[in-house]
Amino acid sequence: MRRLVSGVVLVFVISAVAFSLLYVSGGDIARRILGVNATQATVAQKTHELGLDRSLFSQYTDWLGSALSGDFGRSWFSGQLVSESLGQRLPVTLSIVVGATLLAAIVSVVIGVLAAVRGGWVDRVVQVISVLGFAVPGFLVALALVLFFAIDLGWFRATGYIAFADSASGWLQSVTLPVLALSLAVIASVAAQIRGAVIDALARDYVRTLRSRGLPTGRIVVRHVLRNAGGPALAVLAVQFVGLLGGAVIVEQVFALPGIGQLAVSATSQGDIPVVMGLVIVTAVIVVVTNLVIDLAQAYLNPKVRLS
Amino acid sequence: MFRYKATAALAVTALLTLSACGGGSSSDSSSADGGSLTLTAVAAPTSMDVSKAEWGNRSPFYQASYDTLLYMSADGEVEPWLATDYSYNDDNTELTLTLRDDVTFTDGSTLTAKLVKENLERFQSGTSPDASYLAGITGISTPDDTTVVLKMAEPNPALVDYLTRDPGLIEAASMFKADDADTNPVGSGPYVLDTKASVTGTTYVYTANPDYWNADAVTYDDLTINVITDATAALNTVRSGEANGVKLVNNDSLDEVQSAGWTVNANELDVAGLLLLDRAGSQNKALGDVKVRQAINYAIDRAGLLTALQDGNGTVTEQMFPASSAAYDESLDSYYSYDPEKAKELLAEAGYADGVTIEMPSASALGATTYTLIKQELADVGITVKYTEVPVENFIADLLAPKYVASYMPLEQNPDWQLIQFMISPTAVFNPYHYSDDTVNKLLKEIQYGDTATQEAKAAELNKYLVEQAWFAPFYRVQGSFATDANTTVTMSTTNAYPSLFDFQPAS
Numbered sequence: 024m025r026r027l028v029s030g031v032v033l034v035f036v037i038s039a040v041a042f043s044l045l046y047v048s049g050g051d052i053a054r055r056i057l058g059v060n061a062t063q064a065t066v067a068q069k070t071h072e073l074g075l076d077r078s079l080f081s082q083y084t085d086w087l088g089s090a091l092s093g094d095f096g097r098s099w100f101s102g103q104l105v106s107e108s109l110g111q112r113l114p115v116t117l118s119i120v121v122g123a124t125l126l127a128a129i130v131s132v133v134i135g136v137l138a139a140v141r142g143g144w145v146d147r148v149v150q151v152i153s154v155l156g157f158a159v160p161g162f163l164v165a166l167a168l169v170l171f172f173a174i175d176l177g178w179f180r181a182t183g184y185i186a187f188a189d190s191a192s193g194w195l196q197s198v199t200l201p202v203l204a205l206s207l208a209v210i211a212s213v214a215a216q217i218r219g220a221v222i223d224a225l226a227r228d229y230v231r232t233l234r235s236r237g238l239p240t241g242r243i244v245v246r247h248v249l250r251n252a253g254g255p256a257l258a259v260l261a262v263q264f265v266g267l268l269g270g271a272v273i274v275e276q277v278f279a280l281p282g283i284g285q286l287a288v289s290a291t292s293q294g295d296i297p298v299v300m301g302l303v304i305v306t307a308v309i310v311v312v313t314n315l316v317i318d319l320a321q322a323y324l325n326p327k328v329r330l331s
Numbered sequence: 332m333f334r335y336k337a338t339a340a341l342a343v344t345a346l347l348t349l350s351a352c353g354g355g356s357s358s359d360s361s362s363a364d365g366g367s368l369t370l371t372a373v374a375a376p377t378s379m380d381v382s383k384a385e386w387g388n389r390s391p392f393y394q395a396s397y398d399t400l401l402y403m404s405a406d407g408e409v410e411p412w413l414a415t416d417y418s419y420n421d422d423n424t425e426l427t428l429t430l431r432d433d434v435t436f437t438d439g440s441t442l443t444a445k446l447v448k449e450n451l452e453r454f455q456s457g458t459s460p461d462a463s464y465l466a467g468i469t470g471i472s473t474p475d476d477t478t479v480v481l482k483m484a485e486p487n488p489a490l491v492d493y494l495t496r497d498p499g500l501i502e503a504a505s506m507f508k509a510d511d512a513d514t515n516p517v518g519s520g521p522y523v524l525d526t527k528a529s530v531t532g533t534t535y536v537y538t539a540n541p542d543y544w545n546a547d548a549v550t551y552d553d554l555t556i557n558v559i560t561d562a563t564a565a566l567n568t569v570r571s572g573e574a575n576g577v578k579l580v581n582n583d584s585l586d587e588v589q590s591a592g593w594t595v596n597a598n599e600l601d602v603a604g605l606l607l608l609d610r611a612g613s614q615n616k617a618l619g620d621v622k623v624r625q626a627i628n629y630a631i632d633r634a635g636l637l638t639a640l641q642d643g644n645g646t647v648t649e650q651m652f653p654a655s656s657a658a659y660d661e662s663l664d665s666y667y668s669y670d671p672e673k674a675k676e677l678l679a680e681a682g683y684a685d686g687v688t689i690e691m692p693s694a695s696a697l698g699a700t701t702y703t704l705i706k707q708e709l710a711d712v713g714i715t716v717k718y719t720e721v722p723v724e725n726f727i728a729d730l731l732a733p734k735y736v737a738s739y740m741p742l743e744q745n746p747d748w749q750l751i752q753f754m755i756s757p758t759a760v761f762n763p764y765h766y767s768d769d770t771v772n773k774l775l776k777e778i779q780y781g782d783t784a785t786q787e788a789k790a791a792e793l794n795k796y797l798v799e800q801a802w803f804a805p806f807y808r809v810q811g812s813f814a815t816d817a818n819t820t821v822t823m824s825t826t827n828a829y830p831s832l833f834d835f836q837p838a839s
Binding site: 055292 | 559561728731
């Protein structure tokens with residue numbers, strides 16, 4: 024409960040900071056929206072229409088008042104309702120970010136545990152892959168994936184998004200490559216984390232005790248070691264999930280996906296404050312909720328955490 | 332974002348060179364034999380409400396849903412459209428339009444003179460960037476249901492051109508007060524937007540309007556326009572055959588586009604160069620001296636810049652008027668040759684043998700190399716450029732404030748009077764110091780009040796004068812590139828960045 028309250032306060036503070044930052048860096052927003060052709064008179068008219076000639080405080084309280092009643096306003100650029108725009112685009116971004124996180128979680132547990140338990144060459148290969156996964160930028164991976172799988176082989180779509188509701192196979196074709204591109208760096212870091220945690224846990228006394236009781240290694244790892252090693256790995260995964268929301272910006276550009284990352288890029292460069300604020304709130308809420316869920320999961324895995 | 336784009340473009344070029352794979356067969360491209368047409372655009376439309384509309388790269392979205400009063404053909408001729416006829420009175424201050432009587436909107440309402448009047452008035456007082464195009468109209472009358480008369484205090488030679496673009500768009504009256512007017516167009520145009528299948532800002536899905544008055548002009552039953560602003564994504568769309576026509580973001584990968592079996596269609600609409608804005612020398616005394624401005628023109632190696640910056644895709648020019656204009660004079664394109672010695676001489680004659688310093692804005696996002704090369708070439712003749720880096724989103728506002736005496740800038744080359752209102756007249760957007768001189772003012776009056784022959788002759792005179800007086804230091808006209816697949820052909824417009832939707836045809 025206390026966490027929930029602090030989460031709400033956090034979202035509130037973030038909104039105020041973001042709003043003022045937007046104005047500090049703002050420049051002439053009406054000019055940005057109208058472009059090179061407009062005369063100064065038209066720009067002045069637009070400035071007035073958007074209420075940009077009022078004080079920052081009254082603009083923020085207006086925005087906050089509507090936002091609290093669930094009205095995030097309309098895009099200054101396209102006139103679309105911000106809530107509608109986010110509703111259209113969030114599923115796209117969540118498709119690839121959640122997909123990438125799940126994929127990363129499964130793959131990194133498998134290879135992390137494998138590396139820790141087997142050791143030797145398996146371990147070294149996993150470590151080299153980890154370093155590579157860290158070092159290679161996500162967009163390069165995306166480009167290489169598109170060239171090979173979408174253009175040369177034609178297995179997947181190079182651009183665009185197909186909603187799951189329209190076609191399940193089309194959806195899979197449109198999100199697979201972005202998910203792969205996004206998940207690589209996450210797999211690299213989480214696998215390394217799991218490997219370390221498992222090696223740590225395997226060296227503990229209780230493992231030796233379990234082994235001496237004749238339990239097979241597989242069972243020890245799955246039942247006991249993973250549970251202990253899971254905490255740190257989960258924390259890393261949560262951080263990565265939040266990071267992926269940022270990574271989606273680049274991947275959505277390369278794959279021309281209509282997600283919130285793409286929206287963030289265009290809205291920010293256009294000075295489309297209602298849209299940017301909507302994005303800030305949604306992202307902040309996702310981050311707060313993710314952390315809450317991770318805390319609960321930690322508590323489930325490790326009773327010691329519950330006391331704190 | 333921009334640096335990332337540049338890096339990505341570089342990376343993809345490198346990758347493509349390495350993996351010299353043909354990739355010529357675009358097997359899954361949608362067939363274009365009267366069926367569907369998929370296009371990409373480099374800019375999303377703003378509001379669908381025509382009183383906030385734009386044109387240029389945003390034109391296809393508006394052209395799909397709406398009709399314009401007049402139509403601009405690919406070669407720049409004004410043709411009848413919703414108006415079957417237009418004529419001026421003797422002193423060119425009244426334009427009479429005769430409307431079609433068989434036009435219906437998708438909500439069932441019909442085209443009337445009253446509706447046209449309301450649309451024009453809304454545009455005039457709205458916040459379209461082009462609202463000022465109709466500023467000179469002092470009154471609109473509707474003598475009968477199919478006649479509209481526009482009255483002006485003084486002639487506006489560009490008015491009929493404007494009516495072929497965003498100011499001439501007509502929406503149904505039901506949109507005037509509709510809550511969803513920004514995203515749900517109700518027009519009489521060739522296509523109807525499927526708002527459920529579209530994602531505002533990214534994907535626009537249209538179906539042919541079954542009741543279209545000019546059905547013969549519509550070739551395709553379905554139209555999809557995807558907004559792709561990223562050069563890499565645009566190239567991937569071409570290489571994977573996921574569209575029939577792709578507006579290319581830049582000219583960096585024309586070879587790859589062609590090796591994928593696509594055709595590159597080109598036009599030239601933007602002139603890139605230096606705007607020497609402070610011609611009166613109010614902030615920078617040197618720029619007020621015509622010899623200094625001429626020296627700048629002599630110092631520029633235009634052919635070198637075109638090769639270095641555009642890979643040769645474009646045409647060197649020294650005048651601001653486009654090749655399609657009657658005012659254009661080919662010989663003016665070699666009025667200043669690349670002659671650093673001459674530039675130094677002129678500077679010395681003007682009393683600046685020790686050099687000149689000019690402060691200009693730079694926005695690396697627009698291409699850092701451009702600024703470096705300009706600085707080098709001017710430094711070679713003794714002109715020091717001091718750049719102030721400006722965030723790209725503030726660039727135009729700062730330039731027009733005006734905060735800078737000169738700047739590098741690509742500008743659109745419009746039909747004559749529109750171009751004059753854009754960059755030459757004392758009130759032009761890109762004449763932020765409101766500079767004028769008697770010769771220019773006299774020529775402007777003669778163009779404004781003259782008949783067509785006078786307009787053309789005087790515009791040519793004006794063009795020559797501006798080159799001689801070095802109001803600008805133009806470098807080259809930039810090539811705009813539109814790629815089409817093997818199933819599709821397009822006729823490029825000489826006056827607009829995006830081709831007319833009616834100019835796409837299936838390849839025979």
